Amino acid sequence: MQIKFYCDLYVSECWQSKKAKIMKKLKENRLQPAVYVVALSQGSQNHLEFFSSMLLKQHIFDNASLFVVGIADGYDEALFCVREITSQVYSETKETDIRGYLLKKQEEYERTGR
Template identity: 70%
Template sequence: MQMEFYCDLYVSECWQKKKARIIRKLRANRVQPQVYVVALSQGSQNQLEFFSGILLRQHVFAHADLFVVGIADGYDEALAMVRDITEEVYTVTGMTDLRKYILERQEQYVKAGQ
């Protein structure tokens, strides 16, 4: 599985200090039952979706490309994170096109780094 991480990655407050370790384990496809990954949706109908760390180990994700927007501590935190992302995007843009906002910010970050 290929994972790209958002430049302004959302991370549950309790995991701020463990962020790098969690990312390393995600990239190595190690089991992290409490970790939920919030990612841009693979389909066009939805904007964000989230998966448990256990689900990501299934074979259907073996060749998936995920653009990870957030790392949450459990299901409830993942729901709250999606809500917080939506509120932030709406506050900044007046719209709820999460995908467009996130991808534009990522593109700006990449261009600034070059």
């Protein structure tokens, strides 16, 4: 599984100090039952999807590429994270193209290095 993290990763407040450790464990595909992943949807009809990181242990993710934009402490925090992302995108662009906004910011970050 290939995991890429968003340059301005959204993280539950309680996990700010553990962000690097959680990211490392996700890349190593280690079990983290409380961790929910918010990622760009694999299908083009949706913008975001979120699920328990335990699903990443399933074989359907073996060859998958995942662009993680947020990590959350459980289901409720994942909902809050999606709401936060949506609100930020709309307030900055007055549009609802979440996927486009996140990919554009990531591209700018990779191009400029900040």
